[in-house]
Amino acid sequence: MKLDPEGYEEKLLLIYCHFESSLHLLLQQSTLNSSLDLVVSKDLGDLKMFL
Structure with missing residues (x-):
């Protein structure tokens, strides 16, 4: 991060x-049907943990 702070921020x-x-x-998917897309759910969970 110290070497390229702008790149890290981007x-x-x-x-x-x-x-x-x-x-x-x-x-959007939850409003269309009651079953959730597991791929989107996992991706969202992974991103949440990273952030």
Whole structure:
């Protein structure tokens, strides 16, 4: 992080945007049907733990 703080910040923002997109997708899927997509759920959980 000390060598490239801008690159680290860009990467973190990219991961956060991916998290928000996955959350939005999960919420949309939950309104369409009662079963959740396990791939999206796992991805969201992994991103949550990272952040």
